Amino acid sequence: MDYDDETPTLHRNATDTEIEAHEKVSESKERLRMDVLRALVGGEGSGSEIAARTGIDLLNVRPRLTELVDLGLAFDTGIRRRNERGNNERVIKATPFGVQRVVSRDV
Secondary structure, rough: OOOHHHOOOOOOOOOOOHHHHHHHHHHHHHHHHHHHHHHHHHEEEOHHHHHHOOOOOOHHHHHHHEEEEHOEEEEEEEEEOOOOOOOOEEEEEEEEEHHHHHHHHOO
């Protein structure tokens, strides 16, 4: 799946308010996804670590990490680190394709 083609979908009978919310969220999700990917290019990290490094709310970071992994722009290293609550979190790292995506957009 190509990163640029990843567009959230609406159900068939979406109301005007659902369409409006969808358009608003789609833009911010794309921006957040790129911000998280940029942070991963700067070094691997767990969701909590990326949130602390970027200032992005953890509840926005975690789903973006999952999306980046699903898109092949990042991968689960197999490393687990404990967060401040004592829970294990996956450590994620950008793939070469993810690094290339950031470099090509930031040039």
